[in-house]
Amino acid sequence: xxxxxxxxxxxxxxxxxxxxxxxxxxxxxxxxxxxxxxxxxxxxxxxxxxxxxxxxxxxxxxxxxxxxxxxxxxxxxxxxxxxxxxxxxxxxxxxxxxxxxxxxxxxxxxxxxxxxxxxxxxxxxxxxxxxxxxxxxxxxxxxxxxxxxxxxxxxxxxxxxxxxxxxxxxxxxxxxxxxxxxxxxxxxxxxxxxxxxxxxxxxxxxxxxxxxxxxxxxxxxxxxxxxxxxxxxxxxxxxxxxxxxxxxxxxxxxxxxxxxxxxxxxxxxxxxxxxxxxxxxxxxxxxxxxxxxxxxxxxxxxxxxxxxxxxxxxxxxxxxxxxxxxxxxxxxxxxxxxxxxxxxxxxxxxxxxxxxxxxxxxxxxxxxxxxxxxxxxxxxxxxxxxxxxxxxxxxxxxxxxxxxxxxxxxxxxxxxxxxxxxxxxxxxxxxxxxxxxxxxxxxxxxxxxxxxxxxxxxxxxxxxxxxxxxxxxxxxxxxxxxxxxxxxxxxxxxxxxxxxxxxxxxxxxxxxxxxxxxxxxxxxxxxxxxxxxxxxxxxxxxxxxxxxxxxxxxxxxxxxxxxxxxxxxxxxxxxxxxxxxxxxxxxxxxxxxxxxxxxxxxxxxxxxxxxxxxxxxxxxxxxxxxxxxxxxxxxxxxxxxxxxxxxxxxxxxxxxxxxxxxxxxxxxxxxxxxxxxxxxxxxxxxxxxxxxxxxxxxxxxxxxxxxxxxxxxxxxxxxxxxxxxxxxxxxxxxxxxxxxxxxxxxxxxxxxxxxxxxxxxxxxxxxxxxxxxxxxxxxxxxxxxxxxxxxxxxxxxxxxxxxxxxxxxxxxxxxxxxxxxxxxxxxxxxxxxxxxxxxxxxxxxxxxxxxxxxxxxxxxxxxxxxxxxxxxxx
Amino acid sequence: xxxxxxxxxxxxxxxxxxxxxxxxxxxxxxxxxxxxxxxxxxxxxxxxxxxxxxxxxxxxxxxxxxxxxxxxxxxxxxxxxxxxxxxxxxxxxxxxxxxxxxxxxxxxxxx
Numbered sequence: 001x002x003x004x005x006x007x008x009x010x011x012x013x014x015x016x017x018x019x020x021x022x023x024x025x026x027x028x029x030x031x032x033x034x035x036x037x038x039x040x041x042x043x044x045x046x047x048x049x050x051x052x053x054x055x056x057x058x059x060x061x062x063x064x065x066x067x068x069x070x071x072x073x074x075x076x077x078x079x080x081x082x083x084x085x086x087x088x089x090x091x092x093x094x095x096x097x098x099x100x101x102x103x104x105x106x107x108x109x110x111x112x113x114x115x116x117x118x119x120x121x122x123x124x125x126x127x128x129x130x131x132x133x134x135x136x137x138x139x140x141x142x143x144x145x146x147x148x149x150x151x152x153x154x155x156x157x158x159x160x161x162x163x164x165x166x167x168x169x170x171x172x173x174x175x176x177x178x179x180x181x182x183x184x185x186x187x188x189x190x191x192x193x194x195x196x197x198x199x200x201x202x203x204x205x206x207x208x209x210x211x212x213x214x215x216x217x218x219x220x221x222x223x224x225x226x227x228x229x230x231x232x233x234x235x236x237x238x239x240x241x242x243x244x245x246x247x248x249x250x251x252x253x254x255x256x257x258x259x260x261x262x263x264x265x266x267x268x269x270x271x272x273x274x275x276x277x278x279x280x281x282x283x284x285x286x287x288x289x290x291x292x293x294x295x296x297x298x299x300x301x302x303x304x305x306x307x308x309x310x311x312x313x314x315x316x317x318x319x320x321x322x323x324x325x326x327x328x329x330x331x332x333x334x335x336x337x338x339x340x341x342x343x344x345x346x347x348x349x350x351x352x353x354x355x356x357x358x359x360x361x362x363x364x365x366x367x368x369x370x371x372x373x374x375x376x377x378x379x380x381x382x383x384x385x386x387x388x389x390x391x392x393x394x395x396x397x398x399x400x401x402x403x404x405x406x407x408x409x410x411x412x413x414x415x416x417x418x419x420x421x422x423x424x425x426x427x428x429x430x431x432x433x434x435x436x437x438x439x440x441x442x443x444x445x446x447x448x449x450x451x452x453x454x455x456x457x458x459x460x461x462x463x464x465x466x467x468x469x470x471x472x473x474x475x476x477x478x479x480x481x482x483x484x485x486x487x488x489x490x491x492x493x494x495x496x497x498x499x500x501x502x503x504x505x506x507x508x509x510x511x512x513x514x515x516x517x518x519x520x521x522x523x524x525x526x527x528x529x530x531x532x533x534x535x536x537x538x539x540x541x542x543x544x545x546x547x548x549x550x551x552x553x554x555x556x557x558x559x560x561x562x563x564x565x566x567x568x569x570x571x572x573x574x575x576x577x578x579x580x581x582x583x584x585x586x587x588x589x590x591x592x593x594x595x596x597x598x599x600x601x602x603x604x605x606x607x608x609x610x611x612x613x614x615x616x617x618x619x620x621x622x623x624x625x626x627x628x629x630x631x632x633x634x635x636x637x638x639x640x641x642x643x644x645x646x647x648x649x650x651x652x653x654x655x656x657x658x659x660x661x662x663x664x665x666x667x668x669x670x671x672x673x674x675x676x677x678x679x680x681x682x683x684x685x686x687x688x689x690x691x692x693x694x695x696x697x698x699x700x701x702x703x704x705x706x707x708x709x710x711x712x713x714x715x716x717x718x719x720x721x722x723x724x725x726x727x728x729x730x731x732x733x734x735x736x737x738x739x740x741x742x743x744x745x746x747x748x749x750x751x752x753x754x755x756x757x758x759x760x761x762x763x764x765x766x767x768x769x770x771x772x773x774x775x776x777x778x779x780x781x782x783x784x785x786x787x788x789x790x791x792x793x794x795x796x797x798x799x800x801x802x803x804x805x806x807x808x809x810x811x812x813x814x815x816x817x818x819x820x821x822x823x824x825x826x827x828x829x830x831x832x833x834x835x836x837x838x839x840x841x842x843x844x845x846x847x848x849x850x851x852x853x854x855x856x857x858x859x860x861x862x863x864x865x866x867x868x869x870x871x872x873x874x
Numbered sequence: 875x876x877x878x879x880x881x882x883x884x885x886x887x888x889x890x891x892x893x894x895x896x897x898x899x900x901x902x903x904x905x906x907x908x909x910x911x912x913x914x915x916x917x918x919x920x921x922x923x924x925x926x927x928x929x930x931x932x933x934x935x936x937x938x939x940x941x942x943x944x945x946x947x948x949x950x951x952x953x954x955x956x957x958x959x960x961x962x963x964x965x966x967x968x969x970x971x972x973x974x975x976x977x978x979x980x981x982x983x984x985x
Binding site: 030031 | 922945
C-alpha cells in the first residue's frame with residue numbers, strides 16, 4: 001500500500017484521529033478516515049490551523065449512531081439492560097433490608113469524607129498562597145541572617161542598600177516597608193462629618209510594587225508610586241473613607257502631614273497573598289514621617305523582593321546575593337548573609353530558627369493531610385470490613401446468579417456498583433455537610449479565607465476520589481464473592497476465601513486501631529504542650545494589661561494622661577517601651593561591655609522603655625535599684641540588665657559598670673529576673689532595658705486590677721480622649737496578643753481535637769459492626785458451649801480473645817510511630833514538656849477497654865439467650 | 875414505504891453520482907454539490923445520504939484502489955443501480971408532467 005513517506009507531510013491532530021479510530025465501525029473506518037484525510041490534506045496546504053480545526057469538526061460530525069462501532073456484547077442489548085435493572089434493584093433492596101447497617105456505613109463514610117473535603121479545601125488554600133502573581137517562579141524574597149556567637153538570627157528583610165545591578169538575572173527589586181503600627185497603620189477620617197477615624201494598614205514601596213506583583217489596578221495610573229506625593233488605595237478603603245467611587249485624582253491630607261494625590265484605586269488584595277495592605281505610598285512619605293535623611297534611610301532594613309528575568313534556582317540566587325557588590329562591605333563585616341527564598345514558599349516554609357530553615361506552617365499542613373488520609377482510611381476500612389462480613393449472607397444469591405448464567409465479570413460489576421452507590425450517596429452527603437459546616441470551619445481556622453467546594457479543579461479531584469474509594473472498597477469483596485463456586489455455596493459449604501477474608505478483616509482492624517491510637521495520642525500531646533506554653537511563667541506579667549498605640553501628642557502630655565488614669569484606683573500603672581516584651585522582634589549585636597573579646601558577638605534584646613516599665617510589668621529587681629523618675633541624663637543613660645545578660649557579659653559586680661549600646665555609654669543600675677521576649681519556640685535571650693524618653697518609645701502599656709476590664713478600659717479611653725479628641729484609640733489586650741503568638745498551634749489543636757473525636761467515633765462504629773457480625777457468626781458455637789456448661793464470663797473471654805491479639809499488635813505498631821512524630825513536633829519548641837508516658841498508658845487502656853466493652857455488650861445478649869433457642873432453628 | 879420515496883437532497887446526490895460516473899465517492903460528491911448546486915454540506919452529511927441511498931438499493935458500491943491523497947486508503951466508489959436509474963427517471967418524468975400541467979396563465983407575469 002503506497003503510504004505517503006514524505007516526512008514533512010503534516011498530520012491531523014492525533015487525539016482526534018484516535019477518537020475516530022476508537023468509535024468508528026471497522027467496515028466504515030477506511031472510507032470515512034480516507035475522506036477526512038483527503039479534505040485535510042487539501043486544506044492543510046493553505047492553512048494548517050484551519051485544517052486541524054476542520055478535521056476535528058469532521059470527526060465530531062461523523063460521530064453518528066450509524067457509524068459507531070457496536071460493542072461485542074451488543075447482540076443482546078435488552079438482556080444487559082434487564083441485568084443492569086436487576087442489579088440496581090438488588091442493590092436498593094440490600095440497602096433497605098438492613099437499614100441500620102447501611103445507614104451506619106453511609107454515616108461513617110460521609111462524615112469522614114466531609115472532614116477530608118474540608119481539609120482538602122484548606123490545604124488547597126494554603127498552597128495557593130502568593131501563586132496568583134505572574135511568573136511566580138521568578139519572584140524571590142530576601143531573608144537576612146545575622147551570625148552571632150554560635151547562633152544566627154534571621155529576619156525577613158534586607159538592607160535598603162541592597163544593589164542587584166551586578167546580578168544579570170535580577171530584573172527588578174521591590175522594597176516594601178510593612179508594619180503593624182504607625183506609620184504603617186494610619187487613621188483616616190471618612191469624609192462624612194463627625195465620624196471617628198478608621199485605622200487602615202498600608203505599605204511604603206517603590207514604583208516596582210505594582211509591576212512586579214499582580215495587585216490589579218481597578219482604575220487610574222497602572223504604574224503608580226513614581227512621584228513622592230502619590231498614594232494608591234484599595235477599593236475597600238475608597239468605599240470606607242470616600243464613599244463615592246470617583247476618587248482618582250483626589251488630593252487629601254494623610255496623617256496631618258502632607259497632601260497626597262490618589263493616582264490609582266487597586267482591587268482589594270486577595271486573601272491568599274502574604275502581602276496585605278489597603279494603601280501604598282512612596283518611601284519619601286515614610287522618610288518624612290520618620291524625619292530622617294536619605295543616608296539614614298539607606299541603613300534601614302525592609303522587606304525586599306527580587307524579580308528575576310529567567311527561572312533561577314534559589315540556591316544560585318542566594319550565592320549571587322552574597323557577593324560583596326550586593327551586600328556591601330560594611331554589612332559583610334557585620335556577618336550579614338542573604339538568602340533568596342522563593343516567594344511561593346513564603347507562606348509555608350519561612351520559619352527560621354538559628355539560621356536554619358524549618359518547615360514552619362508546612363508541618364501543620366502535612367499533619368492535616370495525614371489526619372485526613374487516616375480518617376478516610378479508617379472509614380473505608382470500616383466499609384470493607386462490613387461488606388466482606390456480610391458477604392456470607394449473600395453467598396446464595398451469587399450461587400443462584402452463577403447457576404442461571406451470570407459471568408464472573410457481571411458479579412464483580414455488581415458488587416463494585418453497589419459500593420459505588422453507597423460511596424456516591426456518602427460523597428453527596430459529605431459535600432452537603434462540608435458546605436454546611438464551612439462557616440464554622442472558617443471561624444475555627446480564624447481566618448477570612450475563601451473556601452469554595454466547586455471551584456477550579458476541585459470537582460475533578462472529588463470525582464476521582466469517589467471512583468478510587470468505591471473501587472478500593474468494592475474490588476476486594478467483589479473478587480472474593482464472585483469466586484464462590486455455586487455448587488458449594490448452594491450446599492452451604494463456604495469456601496476458604498471467606499475464612500481468609502476474616503484474617504484480612506483483622507489486619508484491617510489493626511490498621512484502623514493503630515491509626516486511631518496515633519491520632520488520639522498526638523492530639524493529647526499537642527494539648528499538653530499548648531497548656532504548658534500558656535501557663536508557663538514568662539518572667540513578667542502579661543495578663544490584665546492593655547497596650548495602646550500612642551500619638552506624639554500623647555507622649556508630650558504623658559503626665560496629664562497618667563494623671564487622668566490615676567483617678568481610677570483600679571489602674572495600677574502605665575509605662576511605655578519601643579517593643580512589646582511578648583514579641584520583641586530583632587536583636588542587637590552592637591553591645592560592648594568591659595572585658596568583651598573582639599570576636600565575641602552576642603545578640604541582645606535591647607528594649608527602650610520609660611522608668612515605669614519594670615514595675616508595670618512586674619519584673620523583680622534582684623540587685624541594684626529600679627529606674628527613677630528623674631529627668632534623663634543627656635550624656636549617659638541608665639540600663640537594667642536581665643540575669644542572663646549579666647551572665648553573658650560575665651560581670652561579677654554589674655552595678656555601676658558602663659556598657660556601650662551602639663557606641664553610646666550606659667550605666668548599669670540594676671539587675672532584673674530573666675524573662676522571655678519571643679514565642680517559646682525560641683530560647684530566652686539576654687535583655688537590656690534602657691531608659692528612654694517617651695518620644696523614643698512606641699507603645700503604651702496600662703496595667704489594671706483583675707476583673708475591672710471594662711471600667712478600666714473606659715477610663716483609658718476617656719483619658720485618651722482628653723488629649724486626642726480627634727483620634728479613636730487603637731488598643732489591644734496583651735492576652736490576645738499572646739494568643740496571636742500561638743495562633744497556628746491553637747488553631748491546629750482545636751482542629752485536631754475535632755478530628756480526633758470523629759476518628760474515635762468512626763473507629764468505634766467499625767469495631768461495633770465487626771463485633772456484631774462475629775457474634776452472629778458464632779451463635780451456634782456459643783449455644784453448644786453453653787450447653788456443655790461454659791460460664792458467661794468464659795464465653796465472653798473467648799469472644800474478646802480473638803481481638804486482644806489485634807489490639808496488642810495495633811499498640812505495638814502505633815506506639816513507636818506516634819512517639820517519633822510527637823517528639824519531632826515537640827523539638828520545634830525551645831521549651832517543651834517531657835514525653836508524657838501517662839498519655840500513652842491511658843490511651844492504650846482506654847482503647848482496650850472500649851474494644852472489650854463493645855465486644856462484651858454485643859456478645860452478652862447472645863450469650864445469655866437460652867441455648868435451646870439458638871440451636872433449635874433449622 | 876421505504877425505497878420508493880426520494881427526498882430532494884437524495885435526488886440531488888443521486889444525480890451527482892450519475893454525473894460523476896465512474897469516479898463518484900464521498901468527497902467528490904460533496905465538491906460537485908458545491909459547484910453545481912451551490913449546496914455546501916459537511917462530508918458526514920454526504921456520507922449519511924450515500925449510505926441511505928445504498929440501503930434503499932438506488933446505489934451500489936465497491937472499494938477502489940488505494941490512493942495517495944488519502945494516506946493510502948481506498949475510496950468507496952458509488953454507481954447507480956437499475957432501480958436508482960428508474961427512480962431518477964420517474965422523478966424527472968413526474969416533474970415534467972406536472973410542470974406541463976401548469977396553466978399557461980399562471981406563468982404569465984404581466985401584472
